[in-house]
Amino acid sequence: xxxIIRNRFEQGCKTTQYPKEPINLYKRYRGLPKINSDCDPATxxxxxxxxxxxxxxxxxxxxDLGKCTFCGRCENVxxxxxxxxxxDFGMGTSTREALVxxxxxxxxxxxxxxxxKKLFGRSxxxxxxxxxxxxxxxxxxxxxxxxxxxxxxxxxxFVASPRHADGIHVTGPISKNMKAALIATYDAVPAPKVVIAxxxxxxxxxxxxxxxxxxxxxxxxxxxxxxxPGCPPHPLTTLHALLQFFK
Amino acid sequence: MDNLLxxxxxxxxKRSTIPRVPFARFAELLDAFVKNDGFIVQFFALVEDGRNIxxxxxxxxxxxxxxxxxxxxxxxxxxxxSEKFHMFExxxxxxxxxxxxxxxxxxxxxxxxxxxxxxxxxxxNYEEDIPGNYQYFQVEGESIHEVAVGPVxxxxxxxxxxxxxxxxxxxxxLEIQLGYQHRGIEKMLTQVPMKRLxxxxxxxxxxxxxxxxxxxCQALEALAGLSVDPGAQIVRSIALExxxxxxxxGDLGALSGDVAFNPPAAYFGRLRGEFLNxxxxxxxxxxxxxxxLPGGISQxxxxxxxxxxxxxxxxxxxxxxxxxxxxFTAHTVQARFEHTGTxxxxxxxxxxxxxxxxxxxxxxxxxxxxxPTEAYGLLHANRNEMVNGDVYSRATVRRxxxxxxxxxxxxxxxxxxxxxxxMTMSELTLEPESFVVTINxxxxxxxxxxxxxxxxxxxxxxxxKDPSFHNWTGLAMSLRNQEISDFPLCNKxxxxxxxxxxx
Numbered sequence: 001x002x003x004i005i006r007n008r009f010e011q012g013c014k015t016t017q018y019p020k021e022p023i024n025l026y027k028r029y030r031g032l033p034k035i036n037s038d039c040d041p042a043t044x045x046x047x048x049x050x051x052x053x054x055x056x057x058x059x060x061x062x063x064d065l066g067k068c069t070f071c072g073r074c075e076n077v078x079x080x081x082x083x084x085x086x087x088d089f090g091m092g093t094s095t096r097e098a099l100v101x102x103x104x105x106x107x108x109x110x111x112x113x114x115x116x117k118k119l120f121g122r123s124x125x126x127x128x129x130x131x132x133x134x135x136x137x138x139x140x141x142x143x144x145x146x147x148x149x150x151x152x153x154x155x156x157x158f159v160a161s162p163r164h165a166d167g168i169h170v171t172g173p174i175s176k177n178m179k180a181a182l183i184a185t186y187d188a189v190p191a192p193k194v195v196i197a198x199x200x201x202x203x204x205x206x207x208x209x210x211x212x213x214x215x216x217x218x219x220x221x222x223x224x225x226x227x228x229p230g231c232p233p234h235p236l237t238t239l240h241a242l243l244q245f246f247k
Numbered sequence: 248m249d250n251l252l253x254x255x256x257x258x259x260x261k262r263s264t265i266p267r268v269p270f271a272r273f274a275e276l277l278d279a280f281v282k283n284d285g286f287i288v289q290f291f292a293l294v295e296d297g298r299n300i301x302x303x304x305x306x307x308x309x310x311x312x313x314x315x316x317x318x319x320x321x322x323x324x325x326x327x328x329s330e331k332f333h334m335f336e337x338x339x340x341x342x343x344x345x346x347x348x349x350x351x352x353x354x355x356x357x358x359x360x361x362x363x364x365x366x367x368x369x370x371x372n373y374e375e376d377i378p379g380n381y382q383y384f385q386v387e388g389e390s391i392h393e394v395a396v397g398p399v400x401x402x403x404x405x406x407x408x409x410x411x412x413x414x415x416x417x418x419x420x421l422e423i424q425l426g427y428q429h430r431g432i433e434k435m436l437t438q439v440p441m442k443r444l445x446x447x448x449x450x451x452x453x454x455x456x457x458x459x460x461x462x463x464c465q466a467l468e469a470l471a472g473l474s475v476d477p478g479a480q481i482v483r484s485i486a487l488e489x490x491x492x493x494x495x496x497g498d499l500g501a502l503s504g505d506v507a508f509n510p511p512a513a514y515f516g517r518l519r520g521e522f523l524n525x526x527x528x529x530x531x532x533x534x535x536x537x538x539x540l541p542g543g544i545s546q547x548x549x550x551x552x553x554x555x556x557x558x559x560x561x562x563x564x565x566x567x568x569x570x571x572x573x574x575f576t577a578h579t580v581q582a583r584f585e586h587t588g589t590x591x592x593x594x595x596x597x598x599x600x601x602x603x604x605x606x607x608x609x610x611x612x613x614x615x616x617x618x619p620t621e622a623y624g625l626l627h628a629n630r631n632e633m634v635n636g637d638v639y640s641r642a643t644v645r646r647x648x649x650x651x652x653x654x655x656x657x658x659x660x661x662x663x664x665x666x667x668x669x670m671t672m673s674e675l676t677l678e679p680e681s682f683v684v685t686i687n688x689x690x691x692x693x694x695x696x697x698x699x700x701x702x703x704x705x706x707x708x709x710x711x712k713d714p715s716f717h718n719w720t721g722l723a724m725s726l727r728n729q730e731i732s733d734f735p736l737c738n739k740x741x742x743x744x745x746x747x748x749x750x
Contacts, residue, residue: 003569003572003573003576004510004573006569007510007511007514007569007570007573008510010566010569011513011514011517011566014517025527026524026527026528026555028527028528028529028530028531028546029527029531030531030532050442050671050672051442052440052442052443052445052446052672053446069446069536069537070531070532070537071446071536071537072531072537072545073537073545073671073672076671085531128402128403129399129406130403130404130405130406131406132427132428132429132430132746132749133405133428133453133746134449134450134451134452134453134454134746135404135405135452135453135454135744135745135746136450136453136454136456136533136534136536137453138403138404138405138453139453139454139497139534140523140533140534141403142402142403143516143519143520143523145516146513146516146517146519146520147513147514147516147517148517148520158402158403160401160402161401172428173430175427175428175429175430175749176429177357177358177377177378177426177427177428177429177749178378178398178406178427178428179376180376180378181378181398181399181406181427185399201450206450207443207446207447207449207450208430208431208432208435208447208450210435210439211430211431211432211434211435212431213359213429213430213431214430214431231532231536232453232533232534234533
C-alpha cells in the first residue's frame with residue numbers, strides 16, 4: 001500500500017491540458033505538409049518520382065494525405081523546395097477528396113454534421129476493428145486510454161461489443177480475409193452509426209496498395225464519415241479529429 | 248555435418264554455392280541437426296527454373312544453409328523428425344502447393360491461393376470466403392465444451408481466432424487459427440519498385456518496424472555491396488532498443504491490467520509513450536518508421552537529440568524501476584503470475600521458441616549475442632536467472648531486458664560522435680543470382696529475412712519470418728490444463744504478432 005502511495009506521488013498528474021492549452025510536437029514530427037505551389041515542375045516531378053506511395057499529384061501540385069505515410073523523403077528534394085512538413089497534427093477530414101491537399105485542409109468542425117454532434121457530442125462509444133492493421137495504428141489508438149491523453153474525460157470510449165457502440169473505428173488495409181468479419185461488425189452496430197477510417201491503410205491501402213489480398217479502401221465497403229490520415233495517425237491527430245467532429 | 252554450408256548473418260553469396268542434396272540426405276542432415284541443439288531459422292520453398300526447391304537455414308552457435316529438390320510432395324519432417332518443422336511445412340504447402348506427406352496436422356496457415364497456380368493442397372477455392380472454414384482439433388465427451396473467440400476481439404488489437412476445448416474452467420486444448428491479417432507482403436516484395444521496400448517492411452509488424460526494416464536494409468546492403476557508417480549503426484541499434492523498451496514496458500502495464508492491478512498499468516502505459524516519443528525525436532515517427540534506409544539512416548542524431556534522449560532516460564529510469572518494484576512485489580500479482588502458463592524447457596526446445604519467450608524457459612539464444620549486427624558486437628549481453636517458463640518468468644525477463652536496454656542506450660549515446668552521413672533512398676543494383684539471410688533480435692525475438700535474386704539482379708524470392716511464427720504454438724501449449732480465465736494473462740505474457748505471422 002505504501003508503495004502504491006509513493007509511486008502515486010512520484011508519478012503526479014501527467015494528463016495533458018489539450019485542447020484547452022495548445023501542445024507543441026517536436027520539430028522532427030511530420031504533420032500537415034506545407035506545399036509551395038510556385039515550385040518549378042521539375043522539382044515536383046522529382047518529388048513524385050521518389051514518393052514510395054505515389055501520393056504526389058504533379059499537375060495539381062497536391063499531396064494525397066490519404067496515401068501519404070509522412071515518410072518525409074520529398075522534403076529532402078531541393079531542400080524542401082516543393083514540400084516541407086509542419087508540426088500541425090490536426091489533419092482529419094470528413095471527405096476523401098479533401099485529403100488531396102494543396103497544403104490546407106477544410107476546418108473539420110464546420111464540415112461535421114450537426115446530427116452527429118447532437119447524437120454523440122456528449123457520449124461516443126466506438127468499436128475498434130483492426131482489419132489487417134500492422135499494430136501501429138492499433139497501438140497509437142490504444143494510447144488514447146493512457147493517463148496522458150485520458151480519452152474518457154471527453155465522454156469517448158472504446159467498447160468491447162459492437163452492440164454497445166455508436167460506430168466503428170477501422171484500421172488496416174482490410175485484407176480479403178477480414179472483409180466478412182468487418183461487415184458483420186458494422187452490421188451489428190445499431191443505427192444511426194458512424195464510421196471512422198483511421199490511417200493510410202484504411203483510407204487507401206497505405207503501404208500495401210496494389211496488393212490483390214486487400215480491399216484497400218474502407219469507403220468501398222461501408223460509408224465513411226471521418227478520415228484520419230497518418231502512418232499511423234499521431235494520437236493527437238485522432239484526438240483532434242474526434243473532438244472537432246463530434247464536440 | 249558435411250554438406251551443410253556455414254554462412255554468416257547478412258553476408259551475400261552466390262546461389263550456386265548453396266549445397267543441393269537429394270531429399271533423403273536433406274532429411275537426414277536436418278533431423279540430426281535439430282536433435283542436437285539445432286534450430287530452424289528459415290525453411291521455405293521456391294521455384295528455380297521450373298523445379299521445386301526447399302531451402303533451409305538452420306542455426307546452432309553458427310548459421311548454415313542447405314537445399315534440396317522435391318516434386319509435388321515430400322515426406323513430412325514434422326512426422327519423422329521434429330515439431331520444429333510443423334508451421335514451416337504447412338506454410339510450404341500453402342505457398343507452393345507442395346504436400347508434406349503424413350504431416351500430422353496439415354491445415355491452412357493464412358488462407359491464400361498458392362504462388363504456383365496449382366491445385367490447392369487444402370482443396371480451397373479462394374474465389375469464396377474461406378477464413379473460419381477450418382477443421383479444428385476437437386475433444387469429445389459429455390462434459391466438454393468449446394469456446395470460440397475472435398477474429399474481432401474485445402480490445403483494440405489485431406484479429407485472430409482462438410478455439411478452446413474445455414472441461415469446466417480447465418482448458419484441455421487451445422488451437423490458434425490466424426490468417427485474417429494476410430496482406431500478401433512476401434509476394435509484393437518481389438514485385439514492387441525498390442523505393443517501396445523499406446516502407447512495406449516497416450508494415451510487416453508495425454510494433455517491430457525497426458526490427459523488420461533492419462533485416463530488409465541489411466539484406467539489400469549485402470546484395471548491393473553497401474557499407475554502413477559506424478554512426479548510423481549506433482543510431483540503428485539505439486532505435487532497436489527504444490522499440491524493445493516501448494513494447495516491454497507497455498506489456499508489463501498490460502499484464503498488470505490483466506490481473507486488475509491498475510496503478511502500474513496506468514504508469515507503464517504513460518511511460519511507454521515516453522519511448523515512442525523518443526523514437527519520434529530520432530525519426531519523426533513514433534514507431535521509428537522512415538528512419539532506416541539501405542546504406543544508413545534518413546536523419547542524423549545530433550547533439551540536441553542525444554541530449555533529449557539522455558535527459559529523458561535520466562528522468563524516467565528511476566520511475567520505471569519503482570513501478571517495476573511495485574508490480575513485482577505485490578502479492579496479488581505474484582499469485583497470478585507464478586505457475587501460470589508454464590512452458591517447460593523441454594517443450595520450449597521442441598517447439599523452437601525464440602526471444603524472451605524462449606529465454607524465460609531457459610533457452611539462452613539472443614541474436615544480438617549469437618549473430619550480432621550493427622553496433623551489437625561491442626555490447627555486453629543480458630543474463631537472466633528466472634527460467635521457470637511461466638508468466639512470472641516471461642515478465643521478469645522483460646523487466647531485466649528493460650534495464651539492460653536502457654544501459655545499452657547510454658553506452659551507445661556516449662559513442663554518438665562517430666562518423667555518419669545522411670542517406671536518401673536510391674535505386675540499388677543487386678548482385679545477380681545471389682542469396683542472403685539477415686537476422687536481428689527484435690523485441691519479440693529472432694526476426695529474419697531471406698532474399699534470392701535472379702539472373703538480372705531482381706528479387707526472385709523474398710522470405711520473411713517473424714518470431715511469432717515460432718512462438719504462437721508456445722502460447723497454445725502454455726494453456727494446457729490452465730483455467731480459461733488465465734488466457735488473457737498468458738496471451739499478454741507472449742504478446743505475439745498477428746500480422747507478422749499472417750504477413
